[in-house]
Amino acid sequence: MKITAVDPFYLRMPNITTAADGTQDTLLVRIRTDTGIEGWGECDASPLVSLAVYCCPMSHGNIINIRTSLIGETLDSPDDVVRLSEKVLRNGLDIQQIQHAYSGAEIALWDVIGQQLEKPVYCLLAEISDTSDIAHPKLPYASVLFGDTSEDTYHIAAGLREQGYRAAKFGWGPMGKFGEANDIALVQAAREGMGPDAQIMIDAGVVWGTDYETAYQRAEAFAEFLPTWLEEPLAPDAIDAYDSLTEKNPSVPIAAGEGSSIYRMAEDLIVNGGIQFVQIDAGRIGGIMPSFKVRHLAERRGIQYVNHTFKSHLSLAAALHVFATNPDFDLLEYPAAGSELSQSLVVEPFPVESDGTVRVKELPGLGISINIEAIRPYLAPVRIEVGADTVFAQESL
Amino acid sequence: MKITAVDPFYLRMPNITTAADGTQDTLLVRIRTDTGIEGWGECDASPLVSLAVYCCPMSHGNIINIRTSLIGETLDSPDDVVRLSEKVLRNGLDIQQIQHAYSGAEIALWDVIGQQLEKPVYCLLAEISDTSDIAHPKLPYASVLFGDTSEDTYHIAAGLREQGYRAAKFGWGPMGKFGEANDIALVQAAREGMGPDAQIMIDAGVVWGTDYETAYQRAEAFAEFLPTWLEEPLAPDAIDAYDSLTEKNPSVPIAAGEGSSIYRMAEDLIVNGGIQFVQIDAGRIGGIMPSFKVRHLAERRGIQYVNHTFKSHLSLAAALHVFATNPDFDLLEYPAAGSELSQSLVVEPFPVESDGTVRVKELPGLGISINIEAIRPYLAPVRIEVGADTVFAQESL
Numbered sequence: 001m002k003i004t005a006v007d008p009f010y011l012r013m014p015n016i017t018t019a020a021d022g023t024q025d026t027l028l029v030r031i032r033t034d035t036g037i038e039g040w041g042e043c044d045a046s047p048l049v050s051l052a053v054y055c056c057p058m059s060h061g062n063i064i065n066i067r068t069s070l071i072g073e074t075l076d077s078p079d080d081v082v083r084l085s086e087k088v089l090r091n092g093l094d095i096q097q098i099q100h101a102y103s104g105a106e107i108a109l110w111d112v113i114g115q116q117l118e119k120p121v122y123c124l125l126a127e128i129s130d131t132s133d134i135a136h137p138k139l140p141y142a143s144v145l146f147g148d149t150s151e152d153t154y155h156i157a158a159g160l161r162e163q164g165y166r167a168a169k170f171g172w173g174p175m176g177k178f179g180e181a182n183d184i185a186l187v188q189a190a191r192e193g194m195g196p197d198a199q200i201m202i203d204a205g206v207v208w209g210t211d212y213e214t215a216y217q218r219a220e221a222f223a224e225f226l227p228t229w230l231e232e233p234l235a236p237d238a239i240d241a242y243d244s245l246t247e248k249n250p251s252v253p254i255a256a257g258e259g260s261s262i263y264r265m266a267e268d269l270i271v272n273g274g275i276q277f278v279q280i281d282a283g284r285i286g287g288i289m290p291s292f293k294v295r296h297l298a299e300r301r302g303i304q305y306v307n308h309t310f311k312s313h314l315s316l317a318a319a320l321h322v323f324a325t326n327p328d329f330d331l332l333e334y335p336a337a338g339s340e341l342s343q344s345l346v347v348e349p350f351p352v353e354s355d356g357t358v359r360v361k362e363l364p365g366l367g368i369s370i371n372i373e374a375i376r377p378y379l380a381p382v383r384i385e386v387g388a389d390t391v392f393a394q395e396s397l
Numbered sequence: 398m399k400i401t402a403v404d405p406f407y408l409r410m411p412n413i414t415t416a417a418d419g420t421q422d423t424l425l426v427r428i429r430t431d432t433g434i435e436g437w438g439e440c441d442a443s444p445l446v447s448l449a450v451y452c453c454p455m456s457h458g459n460i461i462n463i464r465t466s467l468i469g470e471t472l473d474s475p476d477d478v479v480r481l482s483e484k485v486l487r488n489g490l491d492i493q494q495i496q497h498a499y500s501g502a503e504i505a506l507w508d509v510i511g512q513q514l515e516k517p518v519y520c521l522l523a524e525i526s527d528t529s530d531i532a533h534p535k536l537p538y539a540s541v542l543f544g545d546t547s548e549d550t551y552h553i554a555a556g557l558r559e560q561g562y563r564a565a566k567f568g569w570g571p572m573g574k575f576g577e578a579n580d581i582a583l584v585q586a587a588r589e590g591m592g593p594d595a596q597i598m599i600d601a602g603v604v605w606g607t608d609y610e611t612a613y614q615r616a617e618a619f620a621e622f623l624p625t626w627l628e629e630p631l632a633p634d635a636i637d638a639y640d641s642l643t644e645k646n647p648s649v650p651i652a653a654g655e656g657s658s659i660y661r662m663a664e665d666l667i668v669n670g671g672i673q674f675v676q677i678d679a680g681r682i683g684g685i686m687p688s689f690k691v692r693h694l695a696e697r698r699g700i701q702y703v704n705h706t707f708k709s710h711l712s713l714a715a716a717l718h719v720f721a722t723n724p725d726f727d728l729l730e731y732p733a734a735g736s737e738l739s740q741s742l743v744v745e746p747f748p749v750e751s752d753g754t755v756r757v758k759e760l761p762g763l764g765i766s767i768n769i770e771a772i773r774p775y776l777a778p779v780r781i782e783v784g785a786d787t788v789f790a791q792e793s794l
Binding site: 010012016017018019020021022024025044045046047048049051052053055056057058059060061062063064093094095096097098099100206236237239259261262263264265267268272284380381382383384385386387391 | 407409413414415416417418419421422441442443444445446448449450452453454455456457458459460461490491492493494495496497603633634636656658659660661662664665669681777778779780781782783784788
């Protein structure tokens with residue numbers, strides 16, 4: 001089949017705040033083909049900046065936009081997805097935003113080819129990599145922000161426990177901003193609210209920059225509350241600081257990687273930074289295939305791959321296909337408190353099943369449907385003019 | 398003083414081709430202050446994508462545009478430039494394009510503060526780093542594309558020699574695309590055209606991807622023509638392949654780094670890739686300060702820092718200030734065949750002096766003036782609407 005249309009859609013809530021809540025807006029990408037099959041993907045990125053990568057005028061042979069690279073191309077197999085990804089990235093060699101932007105299209109291409117071949121994406125990945133095609137359930141951890149105080153955090157945690165969550169990650173907000181005692185009180189409150197049997201994870205939201213000594217002290221101080229990991233204590237590119245931190249063997253394992261916008265950044269964190277959990281957002285690193293490559297690196301290095309997902313269940317579907325077939329990679333970031341936009345985006349969100357787990361859908365492609373009627377009110381139509389040319393005019397949703 | 402305006406301008410030639418010629422368009426950034434001082438910078442990036450980073454609506458606390466971060470801020474010292482850069486990058490943590498886009502503004506901030514303090518930028522850098530403030534001349538190498546054939550390449554090289562160039566870099570075009578014999582013939586033609594006493598450099602334009610064996614074979618085959626370096630034989634993020642290549646000690650030194658859009662990419666190439674020349678574009682890596690940081694890393698590691706500049710002499714000025722004070726870093730990429738736009742962009746381009754060298758200007762700031770009248774015809778006014786909001790409307794030039 002031929003690719004006939006590649007359309008980005010900028011959706012957003014009416015009021016956007018500075019809170020570290022990635023579900024306030026989104027960029028969806030819809031790919032249509034001449035067979036009538038339609039696939040969708042979602043980017044975790046600035047919607048406008050990424051949208052510009054779909055329509056920017058050519059600057060030279062290394063700055064060619066994504067639409068130009070894809071429209072009219074043949075798509076009949078997973079190999080075609082790989083080939084088209086190489087073309088897009090080569091044509092966009094000098095566009096820094098290329099991976100953030102292309103992620104949505106890459107995910108949509110997998111959705112299309114899965115539907116065409118009537119197989120779930122994880123099965124296609126298993127075929128091309130000659131690995132197991134048996135999917136395993138994941139333990140979802142609710143991904144929430146710390147409350148402003150330890151008391152608020154306790155109530156958030158207790159509420160999650162009541163909802164049945166056996167794991168939860170608390171992040172950002174006050175963590176790291178008001179001294180050690182406050183940081184410890186926040187973690188203690190999360191543990192007490194979730195109870196002694198739950199898994200808790202702590203996300204420091206890059207707050208200590210390159211200060212690995214403070215990160216180490218916090219890891220040691222948090223250890224008595226038994227968090228599964230301490231996430232992003234340092235800046236995403238502070239590889240030497242990560243190395244110094246992990247060399248000290250902190251009592252709490254270190255997690256990082258959500259900021260990986262190219263495969264090498266994840267590889268660098270793993271190989272040179274010594275992290276023990278690598279967290280990859282398929283909506284940032286260029287889609288499903290580079291995420292799958294990081295998963296395999298994690299398998300070879302004996303560390304755990306985890307998804308980073310702070311968007312809708314469309315992103316969650318993409319994330320799940322990447323590592324569904326590895327039973328040891330058993331944790332799933334599960335957005336539990338997203339915006340109305342993100343919660344209404346897919347027709348049937350992934351349920352937490354009676355055994356407390358989440359499973360990839362045994363349906364062709366990503367296995368999800370977009371709730372067009374529900375999200376239409378959130379569309380922010382974009383129009384871009386450059387000189388006398390309209391380089392982008394919004395397609396209807 | 399206070400920053401009152403931050404304005405990006407998209408300029409382009411009437412016809413843009415796929416040739417690897419970065420001077421066909423550009424993004425300039427003008428910063429104005431309440432004292433009437435005006436500074437300029439240039440990005441080597443997709444103009445539209447980078448412009449979007451100046452005006453994109455906020456998504457959350459990690460996606461805030463550059464204008465919002467800078468306008469109204471105080472700028473009285475180099476420390477303020479550093480502080481503002483930290484703010485911009487922190488606010489843009491989840492915008493992949495942030496460094497490409499911010500480069501122009503960062504360079505403009507240095508231009509402003511240099512004018513305010515009546516010192517050249519390189520002197521300000523010497524002050525804050527407590528290093529020498531004596532500028533040294535550089536040997537410019539003409540940076541040109543290979544001809545389509547070895548015969549064309551010979552004539553290009555001979556023409557450069559007639560113009561007085563003692564060094565020239567030939568790149569891209571047919572290199573690596575038609576087999577070893579053709580590659581060798583191209584290098585031989587460059588050497589013969591430039592003569593036995595000139596320096597020649599070979600830029601393979603990432604043509605061998607991750608295939609370090611072929612890169613090694615070409616380095617060995619080119620060695621008899623004594624090129625100063627073989628540049629970018631591999632993909633910018635193929636660190637393992639660079640490591641494998643440099644471990645084999647090729648007879649021609651390996652150069653790379655122009656694709657570094659964050660400091661870590663350059664550090665990674667140097668520390669883990671083993672390159673011997675690191676080539677940094679201040680218009681991509683986030684401006685003058687991160688380039689200066691790479692220069693210092695190169696000094697510590699005993700390798701050579703070189704600018705990458707394939708834009709106008711505004712970019713050349715920024716590049717020169719970064720490493721003017723190190724006499725050992727004696728080579729300067731000097732755009733010799735740019736578009737009319739790039740050639741007319743500054744009032745007084747950097748001349749090649751009678752001794753064959755180029756010197757940084759002993760004037761406040763960057764030391765250059767923009768030829769507004771000359772470039773106005775190339776302005777491509779941009780207008781961006783998101784929903785009911787006009788998020789960007791072109792300021793006049």
